Amino acid sequence: MIDFLCVKVVIMNLKEVLTAEENQKLFLLGNEAAVRGALEAGVGLASTYPGTPSSEIGDVFSKLAEDAGIYFEFSTNEKVALEVAASAAASGVRSFTFMKHVGVNVASDSLMSAVYTGVEGGMVILSADDPSMFSSQNEQDNRHYARLANMPMVEPSNPEEIRQLMGFSYELSEQFKLPVLMRTTTRVSHMRGVVETGKLVPGKTKGFFKRDPKRFVPVPATAMIMHKNLVRKMEELRKLSNSYELNKIYRRNGKVGIVTSGGAFNYVMDAVQGNNLNVDVFKVTLTYPFPDELLLEFIKDLDAVIVVEEVDPIMEKEVLSILGKNGIKMAVHGKLDQSLPLIYEYTPNIVMDMLETVLNQEIKKNQVLNSDLSIPERPPTLCPGCPHRSVYYTVKDAVNSLELNDVIYPTDIGCYTLGITSPYDAADYLLSMGSSIGTSCGFSKATNQNVVCFIGDSTFFHAGIPPLINAVHNKDRFVLVILDNRTTAMTGGQPHPGLSVDGMGWEAPEVSIDAIVEATGVKYLRKINPMNIKKSKEIFMEALEFDGVAVVISQHPCMLTKGRRSSKAELAVKQEKCDACAVCLEKLACTAIYKDEEGKVSIDPKLCNGCNVCVQVCPERAIGVKK
Amino acid sequence: MKSYSIYISGVGGQGIIKTSTVMGEAAMKTGLPVVMSEVHGMAQRGGSVSTELKIGDNYSPIIELGSADLLISFEPVEALRAVPKISKETYIILNTNPIYPFNLSESGESYPDVQNVLTELNNKAKQVYALDADKIARESGHSLSMNMVMLGAATAVEGFPIEKETILNSMKANLPGKSLEINLKAFNTGFNFVKSS
Ligand code: SF4
Ligand code: SF4
Numbered sequence: 135m136i137d138f139l140c141v142k143v144v145i146m147n148l149k150e151v152l153t154a155e156e157n158q159k160l161f162l163l164g165n166e167a168a169v170r171g172a173l174e175a176g177v178g179l180a181s182t183y184p185g186t187p188s189s190e191i192g193d194v195f196s197k198l199a200e201d202a203g204i205y206f207e208f209s210t211n212e213k214v215a216l217e218v219a220a221s222a223a224a225s226g227v228r229s230f231t232f233m234k235h236v237g238v239n240v241a242s243d244s245l246m247s248a249v250y251t252g253v254e255g256g257m258v259i260l261s262a263d264d265p266s267m268f269s270s271q272n273e274q275d276n277r278h279y280a281r282l283a284n285m286p287m288v289e290p291s292n293p294e295e296i297r298q299l300m301g302f303s304y305e306l307s308e309q310f311k312l313p314v315l316m317r318t319t320t321r322v323s324h325m326r327g328v329v330e331t332g333k334l335v336p337g338k339t340k341g342f343f344k345r346d347p348k349r350f351v352p353v354p355a356t357a358m359i360m361h362k363n364l365v366r367k368m369e370e371l372r373k374l375s376n377s378y379e380l381n382k383i384y385r386r387n388g389k390v391g392i393v394t395s396g397g398a399f400n401y402v403m404d405a406v407q408g409n410n411l412n413v414d415v416f417k418v419t420l421t422y423p424f425p426d427e428l429l430l431e432f433i434k435d436l437d438a439v440i441v442v443e444e445v446d447p448i449m450e451k452e453v454l455s456i457l458g459k460n461g462i463k464m465a466v467h468g469k470l471d472q473s474l475p476l477i478y479e480y481t482p483n484i485v486m487d488m489l490e491t492v493l494n495q496e497i498k499k500n501q502v503l504n505s506d507l508s509i510p511e512r513p514p515t516l517c518p519g520c521p522h523r524s525v526y527y528t529v530k531d532a533v534n535s536l537e538l539n540d541v542i543y544p545t546d547i548g549c550y551t552l553g554i555t556s557p558y559d560a561a562d563y564l565l566s567m568g569s570s571i572g573t574s575c576g577f578s579k580a581t582n583q584n585v586v587c588f589i590g591d592s593t594f595f596h597a598g599i600p601p602l603i604n605a606v607h608n609k610d611r612f613v614l615v616i617l618d619n620r621t622t623a624m625t626g627g628q629p630h631p632g633l634s635v636d637g638m639g640w641e642a643p644e645v646s647i648d649a650i651v652e653a654t655g656v657k658y659l660r661k662i663n664p665m666n667i668k669k670s671k672e673i674f675m676e677a678l679e680f681d682g683v684a685v686v687i688s689q690h691p692c693m694l695t696k697g698r699r700s701s702k703a704e705l706a707v708k709q710e711k712c713d714a715c716a717v718c719l720e721k722l723a724c725t726a727i728y729k730d731e732e733g734k735v736s737i738d739p740k741l742c743n744g745c746n747v748c749v750q751v752c753p754e755r756a757i758g759v760k761k
Numbered sequence: 762m763k764s765y766s767i768y769i770s771g772v773g774g775q776g777i778i779k780t781s782t783v784m785g786e787a788a789m790k791t792g793l794p795v796v797m798s799e800v801h802g803m804a805q806r807g808g809s810v811s812t813e814l815k816i817g818d819n820y821s822p823i824i825e826l827g828s829a830d831l832l833i834s835f836e837p838v839e840a841l842r843a844v845p846k847i848s849k850e851t852y853i854i855l856n857t858n859p860i861y862p863f864n865l866s867e868s869g870e871s872y873p874d875v876q877n878v879l880t881e882l883n884n885k886a887k888q889v890y891a892l893d894a895d896k897i898a899r900e901s902g903h904s905l906s907m908n909m910v911m912l913g914a915a916t917a918v919e920g921f922p923i924e925k926e927t928i929l930n931s932m933k934a935n936l937p938g939k940s941l942e943i944n945l946k947a948f949n950t951g952f953n954f955v956k957s958s
Contacts, residue, residue: 161786163799186802193886269802289821292796325781325822326797328789400821407818445795482825500827500848503840507881510836510870514773514808549806556867624803716866724806725863740895740904 152198164323165190167293171300178227180206181215184625185234187320188262204337206378208637211596220248223257226341251361256304257313265479275446280422287315287422289396302426308674321397329536374424380419387415401485411630424452441468518726519743521690525662526558534675535718541584546570546592568597578610592622593632619692625664658684667750704760711756717750764817776908781812787931798822837878851886853864854914856894880899906947913951
């Protein structure tokens with residue numbers, strides 16, 4: 135379904151991120167603007183592990199890095215990505231690492247030390263948070279990391295600000311020799327807007343690492359000094375935050391003022407300007423260290439403050455503590471007094487409703503209509519012809535044939551998480567990247583149930599190897615299915631270490647999953663082509679009966695991989711043979727198969743990818759190539 | 762100028778981001794301020810997706826409820842899902858070709874009759890232009906030009922703030938030879954459909 139005519143267009147436009155000269159207007163996604171900003175700041179090295187809503191940054195780097203003369207990689211995981219960037223920065227090369235919010239959890243172990251050791255060349259860490267969890271397991275607010283680690287943080291509100299703040303962040307980073315955190319949210323990363331280009335600066339890709347263990351090796355004796363220095367730097371940064379021009383006050387003759395940042399600022403400004411409200415606005419852009427003196431200046435003539443931020447009441451608590459410290463009594467509205475919700479992203483309407491209540495003033499809003507017809511849900515699902523679907527179908531079939539009950543299916547992060555939907559029901563427990571295997575170890579010890587867990591190829595490299603070693607060494611018993619579809623599918627098809635291409639688009643050595651599994655000492659290892667239903671079922675039955683860790687590697691490329699979709703014979707249901715048993719519809723549940731108005735089972739040729747699995751599943755042999 | 766809001770809804774994989782980007786880029790080339798919001802990630806695997814585009818002096822691309830000037834829906838049920846964004850003043854371009862959610866038999870929900878969807882939308886909005894954009898696309902030379910049919914239709918709607926020529930230039934700059942021809946045909950059929958309704 136992906137538009138082949140258009141895929142090309144997108145790529146052609148993307149080149150402009152690099153080729154556009156100074157003072158041009160480009161219509162860029164926040165993530166694309168981040169790349170432009172980095173190139174204008176002379177970044178020499180960029181690294182990431184893909185994750186929505188940050189993925190497009192890596193996609194753009196991957197296409198442009200070679201032409202830009204800089205280095206970019208898809209690292210094995212976020213911790214490695216951060217380490218690659220940190221050591222580059224320690225060598226004097228400006229580096230950029232970016233990841234989704236939960237990726238920072240993975241990177242956090244090294245992040246906590248990277249602020250102690252500091253940098254030589256500038257280093258920016260972009261955390262793309264996902265309020266309302268469009269594509270994530272939680273909506274944690276990574277602004278806490280700036281406080282936890284003690285590092286300066288900026289929060290852009292739109293693509294143009296992302297571009298600008300990249301330059302500022304590198305300056306700041308080098309001035310204080312600290313990495314800078316840039317926190318975006320889905321609505322800012324995936325906002326498209328007009329960006330005015332600045333001058334490109336050729337990135338320095340090679341630096342020199344001056345050995346200095348006192349500075350770069352945090353052991354107790356040195357870390358004591360590093361922490362002391364860090365606290366001093368943050369105090370200096372607080373002063374800078376109070377005079378920073380993008381920490382900006384908009385005066386509108388108000389008695390009430392709003393403190394806001396990031397994407398929330400946009401809703402505030404639209405509501406305030408659209409309704410001509412007499413409300414002052416304080417846009418905080420360098421949000422940590424929080425500009426305390428500017429806040430005092432802002433509230434000087436106000437009667438009340440509202441704090442509008444996504445997701446946790448972080449600035450709200452800052453404001454309360456500054457007021458408390460200065461003995462100022464003033465009403466503070468926000469999440470803590472329930473003027474605003476403590477969960478999910480904001481919308482224009484949430485902000486307008488809040489203003490109406492707090493200001494006790496009518497705000498012009500349009501009437502909201504609702505559909506009188508009931509609307510069926512449309513959850514995301516596996517693509518037609520997705521190899522994961524046949525795996526789920528066959529595993530379930532094998533489990534049924536062996537009459538096993540109460541099987542536990544720990545799952546992992548990727549397209550296969552969609553196995554949570556019926557009829558697959560093959561996702562019972564999920565914590566984070568790699569958790570399918572680690573949690574299977576626990577289930578194997580703490581229950582007598584059968585356990586079958588699923589992990590993708592990219593996720594296996596990311597965080598699946600240590601728990602597999604754990605399972606073998608601790609003599610656990612479960613079936614591990616590695617869904618090797620030769621890509622990082624969910625985030626848009628990025629390469630990983632198992633492929634012969636790297637982030638630069640260069641040829642690269644393939645790291646073999648089988649060899650890794652074998653090296654752990656696993657005694658049962660089989661490879662299957664999941665599109666062969668009968669064979670796969672036999673192997674799964676064997677694996678389920680194996681006493682130990684049984685690994686099945688299911689190898690078939692993702693349907694979105696280039697060229698997979700074009701070679702297809704058109705399949706159809708032979709109506710004279712079909713007895714409408716609905717096995718294909720209800721057990722396989724391929725999206726291309728549907729029941730038409732007359733109750734006839736049919737295949738939608740627009741959607742079908744010709745994977746041939748329904749042909750094997752149909753007990754009446756009623757599905758075949760259309761004559 | 763008065764701000765103009767466009768809500769575009771459909772199913773992951775239908776090419777709505779591209780359609781929206783062409784409009785946004787054309788607005789920028791016209792010299793109009795423009796912001797847009799896109800949905801990437803999990804929903805793109807066949808779930809409900811939408812983009813929002815605001816032309817004029819706005820900070821946020823997210824459209825306030827009840828205030829879209831134009832709804833472009835690539836799928837009937839997705840237009841219903843967008844009803845809270847529209848008002849009595851909204852124009853709607855609707856592709857009448859349904860895509861059935863995969864889990865209908867499991868969820869026990871039913872897909873409404875497309876005729877009823879049309880009636881419902883007509884009751885709620887100012888005017889609905891309903892066309893089978895998939896069919897028009899196939900007749901234009903390729904099923905993948907469906908999004909250009911929708912774009913053409915949108916361009917012809919009363920009050921649409923960007924000139925047809927600007928949109929066409931933006932398409933021409935972006936599409937290579939052979940596919941351009943098909944896409945232009947698709948675009949024009951959509952455009953003429955609305956003009957002659
Ligand atoms: S993108 Fe690939 S892995 Fe993901 S659902 Fe589609 S076919 Fe399956
Ligand atoms: S061949 Fe059958 S199972 Fe495979 S995509 Fe087509 S309809 Fe679906």
